[in-house]
Amino acid sequence: MLGRAAGAGSRPHEKTGDPLLKVRDLSFKYPYEPEPVLRGVNLELFAGELVILAGPSGSGKSTLCRHLNGVVPHLSTGEILSGQVLVNGLDVAQTPVHEMATMVGMVHQNPDSQLVCLEVKDELAFGPENIGLSHEEIVARVEKALDWVRLRAAADLLTFECSGGQKQRLAIGSSLSLLPDLLVMDEPTTDLDPVGAHEVVATIKELRDELGLTFLIVEHDLDELLEVADRLIVMGQGKVLFDDSPATLLNTHYEELEAIGLRIPQHIVVARRLSAETGRNRSFSIRRQDAVQAFGDWAANSLPRITPGAAREVGPAEPAAAPAAGAPALRMKDVCFSYGPSAWTIQDVNLTVQPGEFVAIVGPNGSGKSTLAKLMVSLLQPQQGTVQVVGMDTRQVPVEEISQRVGYLFQNPDSQLFNTSVAEEVAYGMRIRHVSSDRIESRVAEVLGLLGLEGYKERHPFSLSRGERQRLAMATVLVTDPDLIILDEPTTGQDRKTLDSLIGLMEDWICRKQATVLMIAHDMDLVCRHASRTIVMSGGRIVVDGPTADIFQSQYAALAELSLIPPPVVEMSVPLVGIRLPDVLLSIADLDRVLSLKEPSGGSRRE
Amino acid sequence: MPVSRKKAGAPSQPLYFLANVRGTSWFHQLDPRTKVAYLATLVLVDLLFLDPRYLFAVFLTTVPIWITARINLRPLLPQITAVAITLLSLMLFMFSFSGAVGTSGRADPEQESIPFGPLVFYPASFDIGAVQLLRMGIPMLTSLLVFATMDPTAFARALNKLKVPHEISFMIVTALRFFPLVLEEYSNVSQAQRMRGQKPKGPINRLRIFYRMSLPLLIVLLRKSRDMGIAVESRGFGARRWEGTLRILTLNRRDYLFLAVVAAGALLALYVRFVLGLGWSWVI
Numbered sequence A: 001m002l003g004r005a006a007g008a009g010s011r012p013h014e015k016t017g018d019p020l021l022k023v024r025d026l027s028f029k030y031p032y033e034p035e036p037v038l039r040g041v042n043l044e045l046f047a048g049e050l051v052i053l054a055g056p057s058g059s060g061k062s063t064l065c066r067h068l069n070g071v072v073p074h075l076s077t078g079e080i081l082s083g084q085v086l087v088n089g090l091d092v093a094q095t096p097v098h099e100m101a102t103m104v105g106m107v108h109q110n111p112d113s114q115l116v117c118l119e120v121k122d123e124l125a126f127g128p129e130n131i132g133l134s135h136e137e138i139v140a141r142v143e144k145a146l147d148w149v150r151l152r153a154a155a156d157l158l159t160f161e162c163s164g165g166q167k168q169r170l171a172i173g174s175s176l177s178l179l180p181d182l183l184v185m186d187e188p189t190t191d192l193d194p195v196g197a198h199e200v201v202a203t204i205k206e207l208r209d210e211l212g213l214t215f216l217i218v219e220h221d222l223d224e225l226l227e228v229a230d231r232l233i234v235m236g237q238g239k240v241l242f243d244d245s246p247a248t249l250l251n252t253h254y255e256e257l258e259a260i261g262l263r264i265p266q267h268i269v270v271a272r273r274l275s276a277e278t279g280r281n282r283s284f285s286i287r288r289q290d291a292v293q294a295f296g297d298w299a300a301n302s303l304p305r306i307t308p309g310a311a312r313e314v315g316p317a318e319p320a321a322a323p324a325a326g327a328p329a330l331r332m333k334d335v336c337f338s339y340g341p342s343a344w345t346i347q348d349v350n351l352t353v354q355p356g357e358f359v360a361i362v363g364p365n366g367s368g369k370s371t372l373a374k375l376m377v378s379l380l381q382p383q384q385g386t387v388q389v390v391g392m393d394t395r396q397v398p399v400e401e402i403s404q405r406v407g408y409l410f411q412n413p414d415s416q417l418f419n420t421s422v423a424e425e426v427a428y429g430m431r432i433r434h435v436s437s438d439r440i441e442s443r444v445a446e447v448l449g450l451l452g453l454e455g456y457k458e459r460h461p462f463s464l465s466r467g468e469r470q471r472l473a474m475a476t477v478l479v480t481d482p483d484l485i486i487l488d489e490p491t492t493g494q495d496r497k498t499l500d501s502l503i504g505l506m507e508d509w510i511c512r513k514q515a516t517v518l519m520i521a522h523d524m525d526l527v528c529r530h531a532s533r534t535i536v537m538s539g540g541r542i543v544v545d546g547p548t549a550d551i552f553q554s555q556y557a558a559l560a561e562l563s564l565i566p567p568p569v570v571e572m573s574v575p576l577v578g579i580r581l582p583d584v585l586l587s588i589a590d591l592d593r594v595l596s597l598k599e600p601s602g603g604s605r606r607e
Numbered sequence B: 001m002p003v004s005r006k007k008a009g010a011p012s013q014p015l016y017f018l019a020n021v022r023g024t025s026w027f028h029q030l031d032p033r034t035k036v037a038y039l040a041t042l043v044l045v046d047l048l049f050l051d052p053r054y055l056f057a058v059f060l061t062t063v064p065i066w067i068t069a070r071i072n073l074r075p076l077l078p079q080i081t082a083v084a085i086t087l088l089s090l091m092l093f094m095f096s097f098s099g100a101v102g103t104s105g106r107a108d109p110e111q112e113s114i115p116f117g118p119l120v121f122y123p124a125s126f127d128i129g130a131v132q133l134l135r136m137g138i139p140m141l142t143s144l145l146v147f148a149t150m151d152p153t154a155f156a157r158a159l160n161k162l163k164v165p166h167e168i169s170f171m172i173v174t175a176l177r178f179f180p181l182v183l184e185e186y187s188n189v190s191q192a193q194r195m196r197g198q199k200p201k202g203p204i205n206r207l208r209i210f211y212r213m214s215l216p217l218l219i220v221l222l223r224k225s226r227d228m229g230i231a232v233e234s235r236g237f238g239a240r241r242w243e244g245t246l247r248i249l250t251l252n253r254r255d256y257l258f259l260a261v262v263a264a265g266a267l268l269a270l271y272v273r274f275v276l277g278l279g280w281s282w283v284i
Helices: A063-066 A120-130 A137-149 A164-176 A195-212 A246-252 A254-259 A264-277 A288-302 A369-376 A422-431 A437-450 A466-478 A496-511 A525-530 A548-554 A556-561 A567-576 A588-597 B015-019 B034-049 B053-068 B073-093 B125-150 B154-159 B166-195 B203-233 B253-275
Strands: A021-029 A036-046 A050-054 A079-087 A103-107 A182-188 A212-220 A231-236 A239-244 A330-337 A346-353 A356-360 A384-389 A408-409 A482-488 A518-520 A533-538 A543-547 B114-116 B119-121
Touching: A021 A063, A036 A239, A050 A063, A050 A384, A050 A466, A063 A182, A063 A212, A079 A466, A103 A164, A103 A246, A103 A422, A120 A137, A120 A164, A120 A525, A137 A195, A164 A182, A164 A195, A164 A212, A195 A212, A231 A246, A239 A254, A246 A254, A264 A288, A330 A356, A330 A369, A346 A369, A346 A384, A346 A408, A346 A543, A356 A369, A356 A496, A356 A525, A356 B166, A369 A384, A408 A437, A408 A466, A408 A533, A408 B166, A422 A437, A422 A466, A437 A466, A466 A496, A466 B114, A496 A518, A496 A525, A496 A556, A518 B073, A525 A548, A533 A548, A543 A548, A543 A556, A548 A556, A548 A567, B034 B053, B034 B154, B034 B253, B053 B125, B073 B125, B166 B203
Parallel strands: A050 A212, A050 A231, A103 A182, A182 A212, A356 A518, A356 A533, A408 A482, A482 A518
Antiparallel strands: A021 A036, A021 A079, A231 A239, A330 A346, A330 A384, A533 A543, B114 B119
16 A cells, blocks of 8 residues: 555665656756856756755755756746756656656745645645545555654644644655655755754654655755765755765865855864864764764863863853943843733743843743743733833833834844835834934945945845845844844844854944844854853743853753754863863864864953 | 743644634534534524514524533634624614615604714614624624634535535635734734834824735735645645545534534524514514
């Protein structure tokens, strides 16, 4: 009945026989773009392979994926300039999408946008029902899919009740119930919290090992996937630039990959640094555990033991010392909030943030981070307790007034753009506050320059790229010169370069204005590199609050329990604190300092 | 401050919206076709009467169902409020309507009237208002009851069984599935606009804000619907073969019993209306 047998896969995957997927000289152009988005792409995938497709934004990865199951050209406008895509020998352009569905499964970035039914089992049955299977076959496939994606315990839930990770596994399962030969996944972990992302990656690994399924995965975050992938294909400007095993590629083309903006996992950066440091000029392993081990060995051989008195004592996490005297930027006292009658979303929150702090708020999805941020600016009102933001009581001052001194960058920049030109968009916040035209003009020019958007003044906001729209949304926030800026998941949909420039801007803002920045984030690397203080939320409560370094050192286990996995340098350095290192390392810059000095420095750790 | 009345971890807004779908009452367990048949019968019975007393009696027959279905009314309050506002507006409009219009087409200057500011109410029209209120209110509230207690997918299957084309039933399912997402996006865009300094004060300003919101909202929703469309096609929707289904709908004893009660009620209404000739004339 079911064609896919458990344990069908075996590693390593040999490229034998005919390829499952063959892309031959594919060039494609969207009607509204002057240049082709794909230029002569050649690619082959063999049964059982797990291949990662990486590359900077706009390199054509998603467009290529849409060709693989026929969404392009059947459901999308555009012109195939040359070439073809063959799956199991069938020309995709000549095969209807519903026929391709039984050969190529497709999983997209946002699970909410691809789930159709209300109940988990119905979602899994959706595909088999569409292709006209019998009741018995549908039931069998649903049961199998539940096991394959480990959703047995969630089988009777509504899809709305599922966590982010469960939803994405459900999306995978609903493709698998059609028993495809190839599963194409377009950034399947981007919209998930660390817990959900880890669940999805674990599911991918299991499916590959147990079912021998073939995967093509577009992904920016390569931390977990890279070491189990058979191949890494890197695209740039519509072409395949590199195609080889990840270990070979990273050992031979590291600089080029870094130069095109590939987000190289931190443990690989460490492995390469250590390899260079030992001077043996040998290839380095891309496995995280190997890097951790290598660092431990290097530290044991190269770093002197710290005398007991020299080690910085790290006690339980405490709130960070106020970086600036005077009135706090934010004070929340005994705050409780609930959307419905049955449960608190935010419970007993007490929080004081001083001007000049860069605070990260982390925690699993549903822990109340965004709700807390909305309470801070009066978009929501607490049922109990008080909130004072930049000296204003949110119960007495309306949002519009608070927004003059508090900026809020929403997760999706499109939510906050509505004018017809970039210049108008930035000017709007000042115009409605009746600022003089001269002042508006100079300030708009200043802010656009700050964000590198000075050449886009007359463009329509929605004609900009996602990264540019994010910067424009930031410009609309900065133009009013806020004292407090709240960033809600600034990492979503951003490549590393855009993100780094955005956060760099925030750090400058803090220095220049003694402003305060609160950032909701899932990216622990980002938190470690930039936040002076970290707040961990779980179940609507603040469970940990303190200086970032102390939290990642002393609350390591608590973070792991919440699946907030610290970056590799933290994992590597925590066991050595007090023995070889005075402090936990938070970033590659910290590591470089240790490597160059070959002895721990006790002072400031970060650049 | 000690907090004990609620546990942490509230449901999301879409989940709250669907809070009644998972009930275990006898009404929840009815086959969706039974519920659709009940709703259709009630609408027809509703049309049999013009006398508000008879219509009120029809309304009273729905009350035991609301009670025994153990509906949690709080999640339905926004919808109930919307229905109530619509009905009350309609009723007020009808009250200010001349009772004579129905027969002569002109207001009778002699009839009793009650001035209320710029409005004039006619007691003779009160019954017309009450009839319209009940005629529209009964099916609207009962629809709320039926849809609040039914999984949209099950509803689509019921429609398929009733020979409604799959494309249409699927459209209804996706619309219902999409509705909470629309609410969520509306809330996101609205909050983002307020953080840009927009004040939702006064009707003109509210209209202006709504106009400004429409572009981002439209773009976000178009993107979501495009993604959902691609996801649906990628899972073989275009094959349009639909033969077997995961769940097989079956009418059980409870359904037959309820349908018998509904049929008896409908027969009684027909008897009262056509044999006894009651319930068609206005009270006045």
